[in-house]
Amino acid sequence: MPRAGLSRKALTETALAIIDEGGPRAFDNLTLAAVAAKHGVSTPSLYKHVGSLADLRRDVALESVRAFTRALSRATVGRAGADAVVSLAEGMRAFAEGTPARYLAAQHAGDPDEPADAAIIEASAETFEVTTSALRGYDFTPDRAIDAIRVFRSAIHGFVLLELEGGFGLPRDLDISFDALVIMLVRGLEELARD
Amino acid sequence: MPRAGLSRKALTETALAIIDEGGPRAFDNLTLAAVAAKHGVSTPSLYKHVGSLADLRRDVALESVRAFTRALSRATVGRAGADAVVSLAEGMRAFAEGTPARYLAAQHAGDPDEPADAAIIEASAETFEVTTSALRGYDFTPDRAIDAIRVFRSAIHGFVLLELEGGFGLPRDLDISFDALVIMLVRGLEELARD
DNA sequence: GCATCTCGGCTAATGCCATTAGCTTTACGG
DNA sequence: CCGTAAAGCTAATGGCATTAGCCGAGATGC
Secondary structure (H helix, E strand, O other): OOOOOOOHHHHHHHHHHHHHHOOHHHOOOOOHHHHHHHHOOOHHHHHHOOOOHHHHHHHHHHHHHHHHHHHHHHHHOOOOHHHHHHHHHHHHHHHHHHOHHHHHHHHOOOOOOOHHHHHHHHHHHHHHHHHHHHOHHHOOOHHHHHHHHHHHHHHHHHHHHHHHOOOOOOOOOHHHHHHHHHHHHHHHHHHHHOO | OOOOOOOHHHHHHHHHHHHHHOOHHHOOOOOHHHHHHHOOOOHHHHHHOOOOHHHHHHHHHHHHHHHHHHHHHHHHOOOOHHHHHHHHHHHHHHHHHHOHHHHHHHHOOOOOOOHHHHHHHHHHHHHHHHHHHHOHHHOOOHHHHHHHHHHHHHHHHHHHHHHHOOOOOOOOOHHHHHHHHHHHHHHHHHHHHOO
16 A cells, blocks of 8 residues: 555645636535545545635635735735726736635635634734725725725725625626726725825 | 324424524524424324425425514514615614524525425525515616615625624624625625626 | 224334444554 | 654544435315
C-alpha cells in the first residue's frame, strides 16, 4: 500500500476543487467523505492532516476570503471615485458568479470568540481594507465611511445572493437591474460624503 | 399505548417552534429527530404525516413566506411613496430580527421546475405583490418597476443577512447605517422613476 | 355489542456521514 | 540495517434519514 501523499494543503485544494464544481451551496454540503474519495483514500485517513470537517472548512473559507480579496484588489487597482466603486461592484459580482461556493464561503465571517477563526478574521480585515481603499476618494468622516462600506456591501451582497439562489423570478435582464443598483450606489455614496 | 395525535399541521408548527428557538441557521439545521423528540415520538412515526424532511421543510418555508408577507402587508398598509418604502424596509428588518430562521426560510424561493414547490412560489408571488404595491406611487415603467424591486430587495436583504450572520464587525451603530441605506434607497427609487 | 379494517404508532434494519481507537507498514534518520 | 514517528488502514460508535413490516386502537358496518 503506497502512500497517498496527503497533506493539509492538498486536502484544502481538493476541497476547493470540489466546491468549485458544485453549486452555491457546495460549501455547506462539503463532506470529508467526498474529499477522501477524490484522493482514493479512506475517510479516517484525513484525520492525520485535519482535525475535523469544521477545521477543513475553516481552511477552505480562509482561502476563499483571500481569493476574494485578490479579485477585488485586482479590480480596483489604479481606480478611484465612481470608477472604483463600479469596478468593485462588478468585481464582487463576477467573483460570485465565477466561483459561487467560494463567494459564500468567504462571507461566513468567522466567530470573534473562536480562536481557530482568527486567521479568517484577519483575512477578512484585508478585504475590508481593499474596499475602504476603493472608497478613499470620497472624503468620508470615519463614521460615515463605515456606513458607506456597509451600505455598499449590503447592496451588492444582497443582489449577488438573490441572483445565485435564483431569487429573481422575472425575465427582466439582470445586468440592467445590476447597473441600476450600481448607479444608485454611486450617487448614494456621493450624497453620504456630503454630510 | 395512547395515540400522540400527530398531524401534518402539528408537525409543521412544532418545526416552526424549533427554528424560532434556534439561530438564523436553524432552518438549515432542522431535523426530523428534533421534531419527533418534541412530540415524544419515534422519528419514523413522522413519516405517517410527512413524506420526508424536505417535505416538512417545504411546509415550514411556505408558512414562513406567508408570515413574511403578512408582516410586510401590515407594515405598509395605508402608506405610500417614501413613507411606504421606509416602512417596508423596517418591516423586513424587524421580521428578520424577530424570527431570523423564518426570514431565511422564506428566501429560499423554491425551484420552478419542482412541482412540490408550486405553493411556495405562489406565496412568494404574493410577497412580491405587496412590495410592488408599496412602490405604486412612483410611476415606474413596467421594466423599471422590476429593477426598482430588485434593487430594493437586494439592498435590504444584504444588510439584514450580514447583520444576522455577524458580518458587520465594527462597533458603529447598526441603526444609523441602516438609516443611511434606507435614505439612499428612497432617493435612488425617485431617481429611477425619472427615466 | 361485535367483527373488521384502516391507520397511526412502534421496532428493526440499512445506509451515509463524522469521528475515535488501535493496528500496520512505510520511509527516513541514525 | 534498524528503530521510530507518521501515514494509511480497518473496525467500531453514534447521529441522522429513510424503508419495511408489525400490532394495537378506534372508527365503522352489521
